[in-house]
Amino acid sequence: MEDRQLNSSGCATDGGKCCGGGITPFLVGLVVSLIFGWWVFPDMLYSKKEQPIRFSHKVHMEDAGMECKQCHVLREDGTFAGLPSTASCADCHSDVMGSDPEEARFVNEYVKTGKEVKWLVYQIQPDNVFFSHAAHSLDGCNQCHDFKESELCAQCHPDVANSDSAPTLYENKLTGYSKQTMKMWQCERCHANENHYGVTSSSNACFVCHK
């Protein structure tokens, strides 16, 4: 009780000066949290992961003249194979073809042992999401748009067609999903766009994308 009285009288005599330094502590707090929130926190939230093999899409697309769908293939039953297996890579890379040490490593460590590469996928969706690659076809979209194949893929996937190495995967420590994993609102850029209705078979009904 006595302390408090002393304090309050002390304050009165000192005039505004000792009263928490005016607006400065507020500003300091603001700046600190902004720095934390915009720079430190995102860095803390994600762990960085690199692909087990440095893969150049550019070499395959420009030098070998391949298309996305040659490796990222739609199976006969309409399901999507996703990433190619070591066996399908070995169709060409049964032996080392070039001078890239990464290719040699791939051939030695995977092709020769028959092991599958644990590629990191940037767009893995939760179990409750159903996505049909067959439905999102060039034919459908190019009724109005004028996409190249790689452009269409890049609507959702990181555009790797021209890159020599795959981007770093930022894995959310809390959810386990990659930073690039699409959110529902991103799907809805097309699915909730009424211009798509009737022209494509697009709809924003829940069951179109959920399972």
Added chain:
Amino acid sequence: MSSFKEFKIKWGMAIDLDKCTGCGACMVACQAENNIAPQPDASNKLKSLNWLVVYELTNGKPFPEHEVAYLPRPCMQCGKPSCVSVCPVIATEKNEEGGIVSQIYPRCIGCRYCMASCPYHARYFNWFDPIWPEGMDKTLTPDVSVRPRGVVEKCSFCHHRFMQAKDKARVEGRDPNALNDGDYITSCTEACPNGAIVFGDVNNPAHKVHELVKSKYAFRLLERLGTDPQVYYVSRREWVRRLGDNYLENEKVKG
């Protein structure tokens, strides 16, 4: 009641109750297809979870005039689903071409209003976490997400098979909105050796079910509630049809 969409395609069933022996193959095929967890004790039918249940019907007469029939009950995929209008979080809706009533598990808050509103008891609540005996979870299909405790689930007419059929049509260059009869059938339809269930597009004259639902012996459960189910039953037995709705004692039964 709020208004609901009309659809060009209407997936439906015609279940011939004179062909169902009540063997239960459809129930097992449904559980395996839709990743429904087994239950060591399923004798408490209020707490066991099924998307499809085979009910036993009786004509109520004493021996030897007694007759028995079995009635498989999936979700009716009502044209005017009462579950949809009561859902506070839009976890269930009837909005997709084909008329299948959707249920989105991560969105469901487990309030169970829909269960109370469904006149067919087609909806089930996950009272327990889904647990498979050790290793048996390896037999889960990739087609249907596993539902945690606390959400409501129901038959989806094996909706994933609809998506797969459409994708197959796309890859083969066919129109995914004009599937042939049999391109898309549910797991129970496929499993029934007696062919008691015929599945297809009720609106499509090229599909067998289109004719079957017009049979004078066809009826729907509790038709007069106005729910407009997409599941039809067929029985040449008057007493079976009578059990399909609440008839007055002297009232004539449809068909």
Added chain:
Amino acid sequence: MALDRRGFLKFIGGATAGILATPVVWKSLDDVSIWSQNWSWIPRNIDGANSYVPTVSKLCPSGVGVRVRLVDGRPVRVLTNNDHPLGGGLSSIAAAEVQLLYSPSRMKRPLKRTADGAYVGITWEEAETMLVEGLKKAKGGDKLAVVSGDETGTINELFTALAAEMGSKSCFLMPGEAQPAAKAWELMGGEGQVGYDIEKSDYVLAIGANVLETWGPVIRNRHAFRVGRPHGEAPAVRFAYAGPVQNNTASTADVWLAIRPGTEAVLALGLANLLIKAGAASPAADFAEFRALAARFTPEQVAAQTGVDAKRLAAVAQELAKAKRPLVIAGSEFGQGGGAAPVLAGLALNSLLGSMNREGGIRALPYARKVVPAAMDRKALLQNDLVAWLGKVASGKAAAPQAVVFYEANPVYALPQADAVKATLAMACDLVLPVPMGLERFDDVDTPYGCGQVVYALAVPALAPLVDARPAGDVVIGIAKKLGADLGVAAFADALKAKAEARGASFTEPSATNAHVSGAVLPVNGIALRPDVLSKAIDVKAPAFPVALAPVAKLNVGTSMTATPPFNTKTVRRWEIQGKELYVMMNGATAAKLGLRKHDRIELSNPAGKFTVRVNVFEGVMNDTVAVPAGHGHTAFDEFSKGKGENVMRLLAAGAEPGTGLSVWTSAGVNIAKA
């Protein structure tokens, strides 16, 4: 600058304002909600490429043809195989076969019983050594017995050949419909295996035989039912069923004749009498004697014995006479213990109806030739009566075996008088060897009893065994070698190949079914109706019990070798099992007579055994009869079936059928007392 309390609060205020202007709170909330959707204990979907393996179920007694769906080599479903001659749908047990691969009660390695009765894991090498040592002691003079639960596989040839090399003929199948039928067909002078062409028939009368649930190739039967009964239209094929309980077959049949348990043959003779009176005749040499026998079974007599009134009997006789391709199938309503009399009487009816050796009638199908030289062929194997043999062993009339090999058989659970069998077999095996499950092995199904055609179906592994199991066929061949015997085949695969060839099948090309159908039939000449045997065999002593017992068999709760699969507990009806208690069924009149009401706890007892159950009133049961669901009351297996309900086999006592000597246990009765 020193920071005082007010300054600190300002700092916090600034920090709070700042943090709200960053993604920290909003992103964290969003991420936490996503995190909460993926609990670690909730299994996740695993994507992959689909592939399908056409095979045949060795688990389901119907031998249903199926396709196994695999996702990246991982089996996920058993699916219908519409192209398969034994397919066209799933049985409730085959539908759960993939999941059963991971059954909690699956044996994971060879086990040896120790002195204190516990089982310990051992290696295959130890196990095989033990087996060889055990078998060495059983050499010569029927000291080795073999019991097989597989009625249709070539595997039996290897087991019986091993027994023959050891000097034993004591080889048995678990009881089923095939044995009494084989006996009856043999008595009539028929060649080969009797077949029923349901597919082409237009009127099927099943007497006892539960044709749409447990009798014969059920899924094939049901496919024929499907084809003959278009939706909502008058059926092209009529089905009539006679049996004590309105079971699955009766529920969809056009006619249900309720009869007392064990009176199938009497009903058939009553129908024969009416048909003969209406002018039917059989080309059989002993037709005159048969007519005299049938004449004893007047409608009044039949009504007194079976409980079917004269009008209903006459109606069925008329329908049979009117039908173009009628077919009568007689058997036991729970798939075993029926004796030869019902089959004899049923086949006699077919003869009167002109259904012998005709489309939509009775066919004589050739047996496949043996592929293991020393083996017993199927015909010989079917002549051995396991129940009778066990009875003899128990009473000291036959020498007790030194060693018994059980293959996919569970006699302590599945034989009549289960309690006594347990005592005779000295309880449990010393050595338990895991074999790959049906989906993990090469195996075969050769023309199951009841088929109207020769069908040879190959079982193909969809995956490698998940446990340390070895194929029984190859183990037997190896063991024989160690015992100094050459069975004449180097590997089980060779035996299968030879069997397929013997059936005219070749599986060199990829196929949608891995099955082969042949039109081969044997001539049916000089068939005798055997009234001499029938008149004796039909003389069933009326049960000296107030209430007759009718077991009700359903596939969903498992088979004689497998308990209820985990997925099937939900298919068990509400008033069949509650908790651990079994409900039995009786009609309202019977219940009233006994002073019982639904849910009353009662004790069923007879000299064979007793247990306590509860009452369910179901009007689809014959008067003075209690219907007991079979397939419950397991003392082994897992939490999905162990300790639930009671095993009806404990109340069934086998007797010998006069005239044929076959074991029969379809005429049981019980005392009922409130418990």
